[in-house]
Amino acid sequence: GYREYKSNPEKCKNCPLREKCTQSKDYTKRIFRHIWEGYVEEAEHLRHTPYCKEVYERRKETIERVFADLKEKHGLRWTTLRGKEKLSMQAMLVFAAMNLKKMALWLWRKGKGPFDISKLYPLFGVLKKILSRYIQPLLSVLRKQGLKFCFVNKLEACLSRLSLLLFLLIFSFPLLFSEQR
Template sequence: MRDGKPNGFHFLDHRTTDAKYNVITDTYITAGNVADSEPYLARLQAQIDKFGFEVEAVALDAGYFTGYICKKLSEQNIFMVMGYRRFGKRNKEVPKSQFKYEEETDVFACPMGCILEYATTDREGYRQYKSNPTDCAVCPLRDKCFSEKQKQKVITHHIWEEYKDIARKNKLTSTGKKLYKVRCSTIERSFADAKELHGYRYARFRGVKYVQMQAYLTAACQNMKKMPFT
């Protein structure tokens, strides 16, 4: 089960379309509890190998915004634009952006000048930086910085954060804004047409193998409708 998704048994179509004609270039079915990011790089490479695509840019939603994907796309010199989630409004008075990272000493400095030192790296690749509880106890921003149950401030910084920063900066450029806006008329429209016009709202079979067949047939129908215009 995935957060924000309906309960029950579902399948997920990891679909790719081109930006010019909205032709479906790949459709890959998994169980509904598989994250969008898991098969992405493999499916992208499969299309490059099969069709000889020279991929210049990609526009992805927030489900693909991971350090690993950003790193791999950057290494392939692919211009990437991605959505990203904003989690809640807790502690909005002292956001992470106000904590300055000092690369030479590998520490964060809080708005009051206190240091958060590196503590550990979790299994997901996030480096944790923790403040000194003694500093936080007398800090005037303490109540606005973290919850009452906590004794110190913890900042997380992914080991591949620099690549995620590239994606963030790309989205703010004029090219990035135009590219991300194209999603509405391409991939999002492709899914909408499939659901409304091609019976894609429900799986017609059981099992990934057979739902994959449904996905292929649906994609073929949608692509044939575009052939006179491509």
């Protein structure tokens, strides 16, 4: 909504600066401001402080990079799915894959030696719960209803990509870095 501010016409009627201030015939100046405009002005002011400039500089190297990877490498630029439930499942799978990659890299850098896959077992448990709770019931319902459309194929492709990613993480990732150490 908007808030309207009006001047007092009695005070403005004889004001020498009235011509510069308002052209209205009833000698009233009206100002319309959005109810959140003060917050927008404050955010704009804070954006130009040295601290916020530094934070925004770091943002392009951290947060925006994650969004770019999600869009370019994991297919979240667009989707063929319809509905909040289906989209949230696709997003969960993609985020799980991203987090697996990050965890594997983090554990590898922290480990200073061969990759210990046993550290990822708790994560596999979480992933198994996600698959059993959300994905498999939906696929079984869709198959029972005889629905053979793009969603099932895309979801199965997404699951196969995720399982391929797990395979690569388990077996190939340590081999890539074993010669460098």
